[in-house]
Amino acid sequence: MTTLNLSLGERSYPIYIDSKLLSNSNLLSTHIRSKRVCIVSNTIVFPIYGQLIKSLLTGFDVDEIILPDGEAEKSLTNFDKIMSHLLANGHGRDSTLIALGGGVIGDITGFGAACYQRGVDFIQVPTTLLSQVDSSVGGKTAVNHPLGKNMIGAFYQPKAVFIDIDSLSTLPTREFNAGMAEVIKYGILGDACFFQWLEDNTALIKAADKNTLIQMIQTCCQCKATIVAQDEKEGGIRALLNLGHTFGHAIEAEQGYGNWLHGEAVATGMVLAAKLAVAMNLLEVSELRRIEMLISAFDLPLEAPENMGFEQFLSHMKRDKKNMGGLLRFIVPTGIGKSEIRDDVTKEMLQQIL
Structure with a gap:
């Protein structure tokens, strides 16, 4: 396994890169500080990898938010869905969000994490090549607006990034x-x-x-x-x-x-x-x-x-x-x-x- 480190002082975090990375049952849980976890994914990715991620979190209280697929879904409407779900399901400041999907999911989940109760932990599990090489790393989070892309957002770093190249085998x-x-x-x-x-x-x-x-x-x-x-x-x-x-x-x-x-x-x-x-x-x-x-x-x-x-x-x-x-x-x-x-x-x- 390759492990890189993004050095930002107290906001530093590891970037793990490997084949079969998501088969490591202990690695993901070491970056979660409480039992409350919410997976944010979409209708394409969650049916493929959702249960695998949940199987790595035995003993955790896990729920999920499943959004439609596509760039058009990186919207304030879906940001509101994330906020409403977290509030309705009693998530606290110690909850962890897991972004499971491509750049759209990573960006909107990160923005949600930055805003919910003024900031909760989140983890990136990018499943597309674009998100693995770019959007999952660096802490840029945002949603789109009809007048401009990524114009509403925040700089907010994840706690870790897990890049399993095997997910590319299901990518069109x-x-x-x-x-x-x-x-x-x-x-x-x-x-x-x-x-x-x-x-x-x-x-x-x-x-x-x-x-x-x-x-x-x-x-x-x-x-x-x-x-x-x-x-x-x-x-x-x-x-x-x-x-x-x-x-x-x-x-x-x-x-x-x-x-x-x-x-x-x-x-x-x-x-x-x-x-x-x-x-x-x-x-x-x-x-x-x-x-x-x-x-x-x-x-x-x-x-x-x-x-x-x-x-x-x-x-x-x-x-x-x-x-x-x-x-x-x-x-x-x-x-x-x-x-x-x-x-x-x-x-x-x-x-x-x-």
Whole structure:
């Protein structure tokens, strides 16, 4: 078993990565401080893994909240369902929430944990590639709003993250590929060797070779843990992790949450960010082509939706959380393995690539 540690002083926590991790009957319970536990999951994941998790909690008082599946369910309506369930079932400040599912479940459960009685413990059990390599680590929690993605939320760290790669065996190919967008992101923004490794190991990744997947997920989690440890609340370097997300979030909001998967929108967003970097003379065209080739190797989209033009993008990007002083801020790659935060992007540059 691989164990990483996200170092945040008293808020530090372990990230466990392994095959058959959820067969370890003692590991989960060591991170729960009272007998009251609530599992938050969805209608797809809970029937597969819910009873397994409950079997690891013999002797605990366990109930569950089962939400519908999909990005559109990361809403204030379902946040209210979580709050109402916890109150109606007598959960106290010493209860622990377990987020069992992908990024939607992890985000809304974490936000619920941050808010319920001003903060209760929660544990991440991510079951999708995207949540395993990105959203389960780092403590960003939120729900969506029709006017913007993740605009209502909190920074709130879990007590532990349990990444069992066997859960990827039940993941649809489209969802796996969407998760690869976040994997590729780490190579583009800060690790040229990892980007090359992804190019060299594409076939093994697509074949779901377990050792390859463990190494890949471990590299991503270590990269994110290192950055978050330096900048927990995104005052500086952590913003680099939003590579592709300014464009991607605009696509998701405009198209309707769930019509484009988050990873698909981020993949296109990274290509647009790279094209922007080329337009700014910050990136070589040859490196843009490498980015496009690796993204397309996992059947991810390279082009923005045909029904989205400059004005639609701009209206959403004006509400981006990274903006400061009225200036749009973009994360742009300046080479494979290098990226920068820029606020000198002109409307003319954006029109050129959009």
